[in-house]
Amino acid sequence: xxxxxxxxxxxxxxxxxxxxxxxxxxxxxxxxxxxxxxxxxxxxxxxxxxxxxxxxxxxxxxxxxxxxxxxxxxxxxxxxxxxxxxxxxxxxxxxxxxxxxxxxxxxxxxxxxxxxxxxxxxxxxxxxxxxxxxxxxxxxxxxxxxxxxxxxxxxxxxxxxxxxxxxxxxxxxxxxxxxxxxxxxxxxxxxxxxxxxxxxxxxxxxxxxxxxxxxxxxxxxxxxxxxxxxxxxxxxxxxxxxxxxxxxxxxxxxxxxxxxxxxxxxxxxxxxxxxxxxxxxxxxxxxxxxxxxxxxxxxxxxxxxxxxxxxxxxxxxxxxxxxxxxxxxxxxxxxxxxxxxxxxxxxxxxxxxxxxxxxxxxxxxxxxxxxxxxxxxxxxxxxxxxxx
Ligand SMILES: Cc1cc2nc3c(=O)[nH]c(=O)nc-3n(C[C@H](O)[C@H](O)[C@H](O)COP(=O)(O)OP(=O)(O)OC[C@H]3O[C@@H](n4cnc5c(N)ncnc54)[C@H](O)[C@@H]3O)c2cc1C
Numbered sequence: 374x375x376x377x378x379x380x381x382x383x384x385x386x387x388x389x390x391x392x393x394x395x396x397x398x399x400x401x402x403x404x405x406x407x408x409x410x411x412x413x414x415x416x417x418x419x420x421x422x423x424x425x426x427x428x429x430x431x432x433x434x435x436x437x438x439x440x441x442x443x444x445x446x447x448x449x450x451x452x453x454x455x456x457x458x459x460x461x462x463x464x465x466x467x468x469x470x471x472x473x474x475x476x477x478x479x480x481x482x483x484x485x486x487x488x489x490x491x492x493x494x495x496x497x498x499x500x501x502x503x504x505x506x507x508x509x510x511x512x513x514x515x516x517x518x519x520x521x522x523x524x525x526x527x528x529x530x531x532x533x534x535x536x537x538x539x540x541x542x543x544x545x546x547x548x549x550x551x552x553x554x555x556x557x558x559x560x561x562x563x564x565x566x567x568x569x570x571x572x573x574x575x576x577x578x579x580x581x582x583x584x585x586x587x588x589x590x591x592x593x594x595x596x597x598x599x600x601x602x603x604x605x606x607x608x609x610x611x612x613x614x615x616x617x618x619x620x621x622x623x624x625x626x627x628x629x630x631x632x633x634x635x636x637x638x639x640x641x642x643x644x645x646x647x648x649x650x651x652x653x654x655x656x657x658x659x660x661x662x663x664x665x666x667x668x669x670x671x672x673x674x675x676x677x678x679x680x681x682x683x684x685x686x687x688x689x690x691x692x693x694x695x696x697x698x699x700x701x702x703x704x705x706x707x708x709x710x711x712x713x714x715x716x717x718x719x720x721x722x723x724x725x726x727x728x729x730x731x732x733x734x735x736x737x738x739x740x741x742x743x744x745x746x747x748x749x750x751x752x753x754x755x756x757x758x759x760x761x
């Protein structure tokens with residue numbers, strides 16, 4: 374196997390275009406050289422390596438879904454490849470990339486006015502402005518349709534009141550896409566985080582997603598200009614168009630984390646001797662490694678095919694749900710198995726496995742819980758919705 378493709382049992386890399394291979398190798402070099410060496414310390418301190426944002430911008434990683442406005446438009450396939458590579462280091466890093474691209478730049482491009490696009494997209498492409506996506510609320514996660522955050526018109530402006538919770542990038546963002554009820558319809562607003570009445574504070578004492586700046590946002594009479602409304606973002610349909618992109622990113626990221634755990638376990642098992650033999654020589658361990666490889670290979674094929682379907686506009690939400698559900702579920706099993714193979718060392722930061730395992734627990738919930746994606750598939754199969 375080629376050096377750059379340490380785990381690619383079915384040689385999916387042969388199916389990639391030259392551009393796809395080039396971006397994969399570029400991001401991989403960045404991840405191995407600049408991100409992996411520092412990430413465990415940031416995780417320890419529950420802090421995001423903010424200095425990496427400028428470097429990500431230099432690699433043209435922001436604006437993947439955007440044509441023009443200083444962005445280098447790329448395919449869904451490439452978006453997925455970048456997510457996989459970033460998550461081989463850290464899911465917080467992958468989340469920063471995904472939120473900036475899919476949940477902020479995409480809605481500004483897709484639903485925003487020309488002035489909104491001009492104002493934010495070039496700055497976001499350069500990493501000079503950071504975005505966050507405020508949908509979930511303390512009492513409304515899986516059912517965002519129940520949200521209580523409200524926008525009211527006043528003197529030609531909008532006044533926002535409500536609470537958002539679990540907002541990735543929330544404490545480092547310059548602009549927030551805030552979803553709120555206006556005349557009882559869910560609308561998107563571009564809120565500058567420096568506006569009076571916008572208060573973001575970190576969600577504390579997280580044991581998962583520790584590098585990711587997860588925020589609680591309080592909107593108290595937050596007054597924003599009339600041109601802050603995203604004119605094309607009407608209802609949950611608009612929300613789900615953003616989430617579809619992001620969920621594919623999560624499916625690809627979960628694969629990246631699984632690969633990192635598998636590699637750590639395999640390397641360790643070959644080196645570590647127990648009862649005078651390498652751990653890798655025992656049948657039980659070979660069974661564990663084989664199971665991991667099988668699931669990684671299946672997830673690679675799912676992601677590859679789904680990426681191509683998305684590029685050809687042939688994938689719907691249920692296809693994306695299948696990938697998110699499967700890849701995260703299997704990545705958790707792989708991370709747990711890797712932790713077991715590493716023995717006591719599996720809980721140390723140095724091997725990164727425990728960090729991935731902790732992060733994957735949050736990933737099972739965010740961007741739609743495992744339960745909700747199961748129900749989406751159930752609805753697709755039966756035609757009957759088991760939820761509203
Ligand atoms: C680290 C992290 C980052 C996040 N980032 C963002 C972000 O940037 N922006 C944002 O808006 N949100 C974000 N979220 C929020 C995330 O989208 C929600 O946590 C998720 O949608 C689930 O909502 P909840 O946590 O309120 O769980 P709940 O909706 O309360 O669900 C609790 C449990 O009930 C189950 N359940 C719910 N409804 C049904 C049903 N009908 N039938 C069967 N079971 C059901 C769920 O599957 C789950 O197991 C983030 C979350 C985390 C953990």
